[in-house]
Amino acid sequence: MIEARDISVAIGGKRIVSHVDFTARPGEISAIVGPNGSGKTTLLKALTGELSYTGTVTLNGRDLSAMKPVEAATQRAVLPQSTSLSFPFTVREIVRLGLIGGRSGVLPGEDRRLPERALARVDLDGFAGRFYQELSGGEQQRVQLARVLCQVWAPVLEGRPRYLFLDEPVSSLDVKHQLIIMNIARDFARRGGGVVAILHDLNLTAMYADRIFVLLRGQLAAAGAPRDVLNDELIETVFDCRLKVGALPEGSVPFVLPQSAA
Amino acid sequence: MAEQSIFGAAGGVMAAEGDRSIRARFVILLLCLALALSVFLSLTSGASDASAVLVLRDWFMGGAPADAALAARDQLIVYDIRMPRVLLGVLIGAALAVCGAVMQGLFRNPLADPGLIGVSAGSSLGAVAIIVLGATWLAPVTLALGTLALPLAAFFGGLAVTFLLYAIATRQGQTSVATMLLAGIAISALAMALTGIFIFMADDRQLRDLTFWQLGSLAGATWQKVGTVGPVIVLALSAMPFLSRGLNALALGEATAGHLGIPVQRLKYIAIVGVSAAVGASVAVSGGIGFIGIVVPHILRLAIGPDNRYLLPASALLGASMLLLADAVARTIVAPAELPIGIVTAVAGAPFFLWILLRRRGIVDL
Numbered sequence: 001m002i003e004a005r006d007i008s009v010a011i012g013g014k015r016i017v018s019h020v021d022f023t024a025r026p027g028e029i030s031a032i033v034g035p036n037g038s039g040k041t042t043l044l045k046a047l048t049g050e051l052s053y054t055g056t057v058t059l060n061g062r063d064l065s066a067m068k069p070v071e072a073a074t075q076r077a078v079l080p081q082s083t084s085l086s087f088p089f090t091v092r093e094i095v096r097l098g099l100i101g102g103r104s105g106v107l108p109g110e111d112r113r114l115p116e117r118a119l120a121r122v123d124l125d126g127f128a129g130r131f132y133q134e135l136s137g138g139e140q141q142r143v144q145l146a147r148v149l150c151q152v153w154a155p156v157l158e159g160r161p162r163y164l165f166l167d168e169p170v171s172s173l174d175v176k177h178q179l180i181i182m183n184i185a186r187d188f189a190r191r192g193g194g195v196v197a198i199l200h201d202l203n204l205t206a207m208y209a210d211r212i213f214v215l216l217r218g219q220l221a222a223a224g225a226p227r228d229v230l231n232d233e234l235i236e237t238v239f240d241c242r243l244k245v246g247a248l249p250e251g252s253v254p255f256v257l258p259q260s261a262a
Numbered sequence: 263m264a265e266q267s268i269f270g271a272a273g274g275v276m277a278a279e280g281d282r283s284i285r286a287r288f289v290i291l292l293l294c295l296a297l298a299l300s301v302f303l304s305l306t307s308g309a310s311d312a313s314a315v316l317v318l319r320d321w322f323m324g325g326a327p328a329d330a331a332l333a334a335r336d337q338l339i340v341y342d343i344r345m346p347r348v349l350l351g352v353l354i355g356a357a358l359a360v361c362g363a364v365m366q367g368l369f370r371n372p373l374a375d376p377g378l379i380g381v382s383a384g385s386s387l388g389a390v391a392i393i394v395l396g397a398t399w400l401a402p403v404t405l406a407l408g409t410l411a412l413p414l415a416a417f418f419g420g421l422a423v424t425f426l427l428y429a430i431a432t433r434q435g436q437t438s439v440a441t442m443l444l445a446g447i448a449i450s451a452l453a454m455a456l457t458g459i460f461i462f463m464a465d466d467r468q469l470r471d472l473t474f475w476q477l478g479s480l481a482g483a484t485w486q487k488v489g490t491v492g493p494v495i496v497l498a499l500s501a502m503p504f505l506s507r508g509l510n511a512l513a514l515g516e517a518t519a520g521h522l523g524i525p526v527q528r529l530k531y532i533a534i535v536g537v538s539a540a541v542g543a544s545v546a547v548s549g550g551i552g553f554i555g556i557v558v559p560h561i562l563r564l565a566i567g568p569d570n571r572y573l574l575p576a577s578a579l580l581g582a583s584m585l586l587l588a589d590a591v592a593r594t595i596v597a598p599a600e601l602p603i604g605i606v607t608a609v610a611g612a613p614f615f616l617w618i619l620l621r622r623r624g625i626v627d628l
């Protein structure tokens with residue numbers, strides 16, 4: 001379990017996140033949603049220890065601020081929004097970096113083939129020999145996800161659940177790969193791990209998230225199951241947009257929902 | 263794809279796709295042979311016709327030489343002039359190339375180099391201060407430290423510049439490359455101006471000593487110098503392989519390296535102190551020799567990729583070979599006089615540096 005109590009983060013004297021409580025349970029996908037600039041990424045960076053914060057964050061019952069980087073790395077992996085490189089690494093070399101400090105949880109001999117397996121999961125079979133810098137943004141994002149998956153390949157290690165932190169994992173992906181990635185996250189949770197994801201697409205969020213945390217101007221505006229949280233009123237206050245939840249478009253305007261995926 | 267084809271035939275046999283480790287090992291093996299060859303060439307060539315082969319044969323076989331006087335002269339030339347010079351060349355070439363590679367990993371930029379961003383200028387300033395003020399204002403320092411005063415001053419000069427650069431260019435864990443390069447130019451200029459003041463104060467004998475800091479040279483290599491800076495360089499370089507995995511992770515950014523389990527802050531400190539020590543020691547005996555640190559890692563990245571587990575040892579080997587070859591050119595091209603080696607490395611390295619810039623215009627995003 002990841003438990004955060006009374007988290008506040010200030011950057012350059014400006015408070016970005018104030019007094020947020022957050023809990024992510026193993027077996028669940030916990031989504032963080034909110035408008036641009038509401039402090040989603042800042043909250044995630046506090047939860048992963050990347051930014052200094054006030055309040056407490058515990059990871060499986062242990063205080064995050066007291067953990068060494070290598071200890072934290074065995075219990076959670078983090079996917080940033082985007083990653084640029086200045087050296088010509090191949091895709092395989094990047095994915096292999098996931099095995100540096102953490103523990104994949106597979107048998108020692110199987111580690112060698114893990115980059116290929118992880119690439120296959122994110123639908124990048126045969127990309128191992130390509131240069132990372134030559135890939136498209138969406139492909140790069142999936143390479144990074146494969147690296148993150150290598151780090152915590154087994155969702156549960158030695159009886160303790162492990163966690164995936166995903167900052168907008170599907171933002172630069174086409175719809176097919178959005179579904180593939182979200183299914184990877186759901187699968188990770190079903191096998192006992194925990195997932196914390198920042199999402200923008202409310203339909204994907206409603207479809208996959210077990211719990212939603214809604215941020216507005218650095219504060220928690222609502223938290224709970226999608227059916228309890230997503231309503232017309234909340235969307236108007238938080239996103240400043242008059243939208244109707246569950247309303248079908250009038251006339252013959254086509255619409256495509258991820259929920260309709262076979 | 264050209265990168266892959268250079269050594270593709272050698273590396274493609276068993277490796278998984280995108281795994282260049284077998285090719286890298288093969289290249290390292292070749293570089294070992296190249297270094298052995300360079301050492302041999304350096305020992306046997308020079309202004310004098312002394313034969314290193316004969317000297318070594320006498321040494322190993324213990325046979326009586328035909329001409330005792332000539333043999334004694336040759337022995338002197340090979341043992342006391344060429345050998346320390348070759349050893350120093352190997353040490354310094356390896357140090358400069360490895361430090362270049364480590365700096366580039368640390369700053370996440372293929373253009374970072376101790377010479378370019380002012381670390382060498384800081385070391386020079388420290389060394390020149392000792393040469394000029396060692397007998398007067400800094401007499402207590404030189405008395406207390408003896409022959410270590412010069413390398414130590416060079417070390418602290420380099421360390422000060424590196425820390426200053428890092429502090430200036432880093433905000434919230436992100437190191438701005440543009441700020442770093444520009445700050446490096448400013449700090450270099452300042453260090454050179456201060457060095458200029460010392461040169462202004464220097465007397466004639468000191469002036470001659472100083473000239474070689476500016477140009478860089480392996481002339482005047484002695485066993486004593488090897489004994490002083492050798493341990494520093496060997497110690498600093500032997501710490502670097504432990505950083506290689508961390509530097510690989512750092513390519514993804516400091517935050518991501520931390521998430522992967524790398525103690526980033528400690529890694530940075532060890533790298534900075536190690537680089538300052540090795541560059542400081544190199545500058546203390548040879549002055550500023552440029553471009554080895556930027557050219558060598560760049561060539562190797564094309565051949566074996568940027569994985570520091572292979573890049574660092576390969577840089578050490580190729581750096582040593584290249585400096586020995588540059589020194590051989592410096593010694594023979596205007597024999598019996600010799601060219602400062604810094605001129606040779608600059609003449610070959612500067613155009614190469616421009617070529618890197620032209621090839622990858624997008625890198626310096628000022």
